[in-house]
Amino acid sequence: MSIRTALRATSALALCAIAATASAQDTTITIATVNNGDMIRMQGYTDTFTEQTGINVEWVTLEENVLRQRVTTDITTNGGQFDIMTIGMYETPIWGANDWLVPLNDLSAEYDVDDILPPMRNGLSHDGTLYAAPFYGESSMVMYRTDLMEAAGLEMPDAPTWQFIREAAAAMDDPENDVNGICLRGKAGWGEGGAFITVTGNSFGARWFDEEWNAQFDQPEWAEAVNFYVNLMNDYGPQGYATNGFSAACGSTPPWLRLS
Numbered sequence: 001m002s003i004r005t006a007l008r009a010t011s012a013l014a015l016c017a018i019a020a021t022a023s024a025q026d027t028t029i030t031i032a033t034v035n036n037g038d039m040i041r042m043q044g045y046t047d048t049f050t051e052q053t054g055i056n057v058e059w060v061t062l063e064e065n066v067l068r069q070r071v072t073t074d075i076t077t078n079g080g081q082f083d084i085m086t087i088g089m090y091e092t093p094i095w096g097a098n099d100w101l102v103p104l105n106d107l108s109a110e111y112d113v114d115d116i117l118p119p120m121r122n123g124l125s126h127d128g129t130l131y132a133a134p135f136y137g138e139s140s141m142v143m144y145r146t147d148l149m150e151a152a153g154l155e156m157p158d159a160p161t162w163q164f165i166r167e168a169a170a171a172m173d174d175p176e177n178d179v180n181g182i183c184l185r186g187k188a189g190w191g192e193g194g195a196f197i198t199v200t201g202n203s204f205g206a207r208w209f210d211e212e213w214n215a216q217f218d219q220p221e222w223a224e225a226v227n228f229y230v231n232l233m234n235d236y237g238p239q240g241y242a243t244n245g246f247s248a249a250c251g252s253t254p255p256w257l258r259l260s
Contacts, residue, residue, distance in 0.1 A: 095131070
């Protein structure tokens with residue numbers, strides 16, 4: 001089966017509805033964000049933002065699984081810990097429908113909403129109203145070392161199958177020289193490995209639910225997909241792959257092939 005790719009979200013900044021009731025005299029906002037490189041770089045603009053607006057910023061920077069739990073608890077209980085938070089495409093339309101987020105209806109003319117890729121814009125909206133501003137988008141892709149591919153006498157097809165990926169990983173794997181044949185995410189959590197294993201499962205014909213909303217995780221397609229994934233990583237992936245998430249390095253030497 002061919003590898004299916006999917007455009008998926010994104011870290012997006014959302015303004016909590018509870019923050020909209022804050023007094024105009026308040027000069028400090030608290031932002032809860034994930035600890036990836038893009039968000040860390042964004043924090044470097046804090047002083048400039050404060051100089052231009054007079055608003056101080058307090059950052060709460062957390063690992064993704066912890067962040068997702070904290071912000072979900074806070075917003076569903078009206079805790080009010082955070083004024084702005086980093087969330088994804090899954091939460092945004094649900095929270096927007098519940099009036100937990102401030103609709104982004106009055107953005108400045110310099111912010112061109114129509115310039116956002118339609119799948120991103122629609123995924124961060126409810127009933128046509130944008131509820132979060134995307135900071136970056138993600139997709140699934142294959143990255144590989146052309147030198148090792150050439151040395152193995154292989155050529156990457158335009159539409160590689162998972163079977164080809166396994167064969168290529170076997171050909172490139174060279175543990176004696178600290179080169180892993182492949183690197184994939186294995187860490188639990190939607191933003192860590194859950195989204196990618198879902199896309200992988202789709203390639204094998206697996207799905208979460210059928211048309212009557214019956215769970216499908218006990219079906220043969222999921223067993224085939226997960227067993228393929230685990231065996232591939234056990235055979236040709238780096239040690240400790242089960243704890244590798246979006247920010248993890250894949251061994252001391254870059255692997256020949258990575259899917260992200």
